[in-house]
Amino acid sequence: MTMQAMIDEWYPVGLFSQLDAAGxxxxxxxxxxxxxxxxxxxxxxxxGNGRVLPVCVRYGHVWSxxxxxxxxxxxIPEADQTGRRFVDVGVVRVRCSPLRAVExxxxxxxxxxxxxxxxxxxxxxxxxxYKVEIREDVDEVWATQVKFYxxxxxxxxxxxxxxxYMYRVPAPTCSVLYKTCPPRPSEWDVITLFVQPLAxxxxxxxxxxxxxxxxxxxxxxIHFQQTIFxxxxxILENQIPRLLPLDPGLEIPTRADLTSVAYRRWLKRHNxxxxxxxxxx
Amino acid sequence: MKLYxxxxxxxxxxxxxMAALTGVKLELRPVDFHPGAEHRGPELLALxxxxxxxxxxxxxxxxxxxxxxxxxxxxxxxxxxxxSNKPEEAARVQQWLxxxxxxxxxxGCARLHEMLLRPGxxxxxxxxxxxxxxxxxxxxxxxxxxxxxxxxxxxxxVADIACFPYVALAPDGGVxxxxxxxxxxxxxxxxxxxxxxxxxGIHRLHELKPEPHIELGKA
Numbered sequence: 416m417t418m419q420a421m422i423d424e425w426y427p428v429g430l431f432s433q434l435d436a437a438g439x440x441x442x443x444x445x446x447x448x449x450x451x452x453x454x455x456x457x458x459x460x461x462x463g464n465g466r467v468l469p470v471c472v473r474y475g476h477v478w479s480x481x482x483x484x485x486x487x488x489x490x491i492p493e494a495d496q497t498g499r500r501f502v503d504v505g506v507v508r509v510r511c512s513p514l515r516a517v518e519x520x521x522x523x524x525x526x527x528x529x530x531x532x533x534x535x536x537x538x539x540x541x542x543x544x545y546k547v548e549i550r551e552d553v554d555e556v557w558a559t560q561v562k563f564y565x566x567x568x569x570x571x572x573x574x575x576x577x578x579x580y581m582y583r584v585p586a587p588t589c590s591v592l593y594k595t596c597p598p599r600p601s602e603w604d605v606i607t608l609f610v611q612p613l614a615x616x617x618x619x620x621x622x623x624x625x626x627x628x629x630x631x632x633x634x635x636x637i638h639f640q641q642t643i644f645x646x647x648x649x650i651l652e653n654q655i656p657r658l659l660p661l662d663p664g665l666e667i668p669t670r671a672d673l674t675s676v677a678y679r680r681w682l683k684r685h686n687x688x689x690x691x692x693x694x695x696x
Numbered sequence: 697m698k699l700y701x702x703x704x705x706x707x708x709x710x711x712x713x714m715a716a717l718t719g720v721k722l723e724l725r726p727v728d729f730h731p732g733a734e735h736r737g738p739e740l741l742a743l744x745x746x747x748x749x750x751x752x753x754x755x756x757x758x759x760x761x762x763x764x765x766x767x768x769x770x771x772x773x774x775x776x777x778x779x780s781n782k783p784e785e786a787a788r789v790q791q792w793l794x795x796x797x798x799x800x801x802x803x804g805c806a807r808l809h810e811m812l813l814r815p816g817x818x819x820x821x822x823x824x825x826x827x828x829x830x831x832x833x834x835x836x837x838x839x840x841x842x843x844x845x846x847x848x849x850x851x852x853x854v855a856d857i858a859c860f861p862y863v864a865l866a867p868d869g870g871v872x873x874x875x876x877x878x879x880x881x882x883x884x885x886x887x888x889x890x891x892x893x894x895x896x897g898i899h900r901l902h903e904l905k906p907e908p909h910i911e912l913g914k915a
Contacts, residue, residue, distance in 0.1 A: 430731060505731030508811055510870070531900065619813070634728040638703045641730075645704055645896030648811070649867060 418444055420686035422482035424586055425469075427609040427621045429477045430503050434458055442613045443481055444689060450477055474623050475503045476609060489555075489585035493605045493625050502633065504622035504640045511651040512690035513588045513612035514659040516620055518678060519647055520590050520608045521582050523563050524671040529646050532566050536575075539564040542671035549681050556584035556681050558674040569604060570639045571628040572597040584678055587687040588612055599627045606640070615690045616657045620644065658692035665695040697722050697769075700740065700751040702729040706804060706861035707762045708750040709895040714766050714857050716893040718774035730812050763793045766854040777854050788848035792835075792855035798828050799862035806869030807862075818870070825871045829879065832863065836878035845885050852889060860886050864898045 426443055429450040433439075438451030438461075446463045453459045460468040460479040468479045473488050493499060509516055519525075524542050526535030545561040561580040568578040581593040581603070588610035593603035605625040610618050622640050631639075660666060661683050668676050682691060699715075701708045701724045715722045727749055728734040736747050744751050744760040752759040752768070759765045770777035779786035802824035808814040809821065835847065844850040847859060864883055866873055873879060886892070887901050894900045 433731065503731060506813060508813055510810070528902065529899075531902075632726070634726045634732070634734070637728060637732075638726055642703050642896050645811075646899075649897050649899075652867070 418481075418689050421587055421612075421689045423480060423484050424482075424588075425471065425478040425480050425484055425488045426588060427476040427611050427619075428460060428479045429458075430505070430621070431458060431472050431475055431477050432503060434477065441611070441619070443479065444612050445614055446481060448479065450479070474607065474609070475501060476621055476623065489589070491591060491605065491607070491625070493603070496625070499605075499625045499627055500629075500633070500636070502624040502626065502636050502640070504624065504637055504644075506619050506621055507641070507644055507648065508613075508617070508619050509648050509651050510617055511654060512616055512658045513610045513618040514682065514687075514690040515651060515654055515657075516610050516618055517584065517588055517590050517608060518659060518675050519651055520592070521558065521584070521674040521678060522672070523561060523580065525650070526563060526565070529650055530643055534565050534568065534643065535563065536566045544670070545673070547673040547677045549677055553585075556582075556674070556677050558582040558677070561674075568595065569597055569626075569628070570631040570635055571626075582674055584681065587682060587685070587689075588618075596627050598629075602627055604628075612689060618690075656692050658690055660695060661688065661691045661693055662695040698725055698753040699723070700725050700727050700735075700743070700749050700753075702727050702735075702749055704896060705729065705749060706807075706865055706895075707748075707800065709861045709898075710762050710857055711750050711752065711765050711769070712895070713861070713893055714769045714777075714854070716891050717852075717857070717889060718769055718772075718777060719891070720769050720773045763796060763854070763858050766793075766857055770854050777852065777857075779848065779853060785849050789853050789855045792847045793858050795828070795831070796855075796858035796862070798824070799859060802828050803862045803866045803869055803871060806871060807865055808869075810869050822869065822871050825866060825869065829863065829866065829871070829873070829876055832859065833876045833878050836882050840878060846882070852886065856882075856886055861895070861898070868897055 428441060428443060429439060434452040436452055438449040440447060440449050442448060449461045451459050458470050458472050458477040460470050462468050469484055471478045471488055474491060474494055478488055527537050527540045543562050545558055547558045550557050559581045562577055564575060565578045566575045568576055578595045583591045590608045592606045594606060596602045596604040607623045609621040609623060612618050622644055624640060661679055699711055699722045734740060735749050741747055746760060750762055750765060752765045759768060779789040802821055805816050806818060806821040806825055809816040809818050846852045847855045863879060
């Protein structure tokens, strides 16, 4: 493990809407930090020895870094689109590698078995061919043309539909999912997974959404996403080894795992190994 | 009947499960427990000063204790889920209904701490949870020796539903169920009940689904 390559990245550390002057103690890559609001209501993040850490506020969350971020936080253009509803789903702690949390988010093959009758159902278990690439110009992992039959794809869906997905990994512990938007076929719903690495095998997950849905109550939207994520949580906590294996010796991927293969390759290329196992044990 | 409900709350799940098993239709009113803390807001505090959910409303009746809600649903729709008039069975049902409060205070709080970052002494909560699980394991082993599969009888009662959710979700709070074979068998028996419903973290028994249809090729 080395922290060096990942230390200059931005990480979510709290909901902007829940900031207070007293501050909330949490951690970033093993270092205790405090996330608070200052006298002017701006977010302020303090590191272990009292040093002031970089801060930005975006997508409902406060972001910070232990190092010196070389670039701005990745952009999500849909976050500025009018008509969307922005949903802070709230934090969930998971005893797993932050990289494993992202990898699970990228997988569709588990839908019928873990999210039964919501995101998938037997016997519709086939993962059709899809496209995966590491986009060199933006340095992001993208999976496109992912199609899956879903009994209840979204709170706004009525009945089963074949849903199309695009996945995007713009930062080592963040993923953005674009998904068929039932009420507006020409647009994509955006569902993100922002992961705060507390330690190599412990993370706080902050899902966030930007949806077109004028009818569902905010609480129902939150509960739909919490249901999905909490179905994943018990699986994530039982994965072995706890760290994400980057040594190809231990596991045999199938075609359905192409996104995961690309994600692991991309992590390895950048030395994003905080939360990874480099040599199979 | 209107249930103030949170999808991730094991106590609310008790009520949803009991209603499903007894065929009672509930009107669900979702409460933004996390991250919104709506249960601590004025509307819900006016209904339940304790600031907890579930809350069940049925006409003039307002119930805020999950065991009382289970008893109400059973009495309303399926009295066979209550104790019979055998003294021992009636006492066992009461014993486990009260005991379920210990599960909430130990395993339930450990889960909230580990999952939703609620404050608490996690070591003490887990230790209390393990003590409660050992007691439950012993109780189920004794029941098995009496030829009974469930906590108070050879049929499920409100006592089983009161205890099942926090036990099944113990791993969410970092407490393993591996050491308790009787609990695992009992959990399987509960999950195998007709009309059983799941909640996030409690998976259905996939092996009870119909066999997938297999196309036989022409050999």
